[in-house]
Amino acid sequence: MPDSIFALASAPGRAGVAVVRASGPQVRDAVAALAGDVPPPRRAVLRRLVFAGAELDRALLLWFPAPRSFTGEDVAEFHIHGGRAIREALFAALLSLGLRPARPGEFSRRAVENGRLDLTQAEAIADLVEAETPAQLRQALRQHDGALADLYEGWRAALIVALGRAEAAIDFSDDGVGDAEFAAARLAAVHIIKQIQIHMDDSGRGEALREGLRLTILGPPNAGKSSLVNALARRDVAIVSDIPGTTRDVVEARLNLGGYLLTVADTAGVRRTQDAIEAEGVRRALAHAAGGMTLLLLDGSAANPRAGLPADLPQPDLTVWNKSDLGRAREGISISLKTGEGLSMLQFLLQQKVQQKLEAGGDAPALTRPRHRHALAEALAALEHGLAAPAAHPELLAEDLRLAVRAIGRITGRVDVEELLDFVFRDFCIGK
Ligand SMILES: Nc1nc2c(ncn2[C@@H]2O[C@H](COP(=O)(O)OP(=O)(O)OP(=O)(O)O)[C@@H](O)[C@H]2O)c(=O)[nH]1
């Protein structure tokens, strides 16, 4: 029998109301002991909570008997007044009634173990709690609704059917049926490979949305990079000075740009230098730029704005001319970080770029975690390997299909291949 757990479900600290959640087989008795009875399921009731003769609080109580609860076990929610003394008294009472404090994520873990959620949905709960912008919230909600789980489970189901056919090809290798089954299994693999490739080839859209898209500001020393980061973040993130080579480290600021999370990085001015520390700063600047968006900031008032920039500097997503107040007209986006001229235009353009990047895939659910990407890459490799198997050896294709099924199953937490094969085979009619 699993043990029973409890935890504060609302944020710690003083508040009007605090919610304490409990889950497990001992919860029913604990509720009866504290409230005097077990209330009707899924109804908010007001109860006096009493323990060892002392009143703890008058609280709203919710009772969710197994299996129709968040964890799939008996669950109770105590909506108590949000003061420290009340909380501590309820915790002490629950401890004496045989419950223990939950470990981080334990409620969601039990929900997964009891089949109430798959792993991607459990991850979505973490994302929902962490979401800072509306776009992140939308993505997390969709994932919580099972959009990703449905996609991956759909592929897994198709691969299990293909695996069944490859197994049939092994069993019926000498009567012609085998060849047809082998071809069908192979075709299914080709089809799924295509879909996984499209899903993975999204330049990190879902991950970027979840973690925040990275924008690296590059440019020669003194172009105004630190000034730009400060202006975008609306606070003094980085030191600004008229000494070229002021910034050495990569300094990051997170900002909400029209609903999208953007991590803007200020970097060392790029130039050839004898100074070992500055050179390291330049190396870090260029390394940081890889893989995210880049903005090249140039001093429009300089005679030769690109002086000292290496020829192999990555192609920026945006090139911006700064110091327009010093009065040398330049073609393209011009701003002055001194007067603020052009800044809102730049923010608008940036927002559009970010939106383009993050919403490129339209409505398809996006890959949101490196964990999923690794598993999909593994499935893809297995399937591609399987395609090389000759018709005379369907067992080789079957083995690779099995590996792919397992890899995808790890994403959602369903790895019961054998059990599903039994299920699939029940409906197979060949040779019956
Ligand atoms: N006139 C004028 N001066 C500016 C403007 N933007 C920045 N500056 C000045 O240019 C100098 C350099 O600005 P920073 O923001 O430190 O430049 P940086 O690109 O971060 O420089 P490094 O960190 O050395 O690479 C400072 O003296 C700023 O006040 C502008 O639009 N107009």
Ligand SMILES: [Mg+2]
């Ligand atoms: Mg700087």
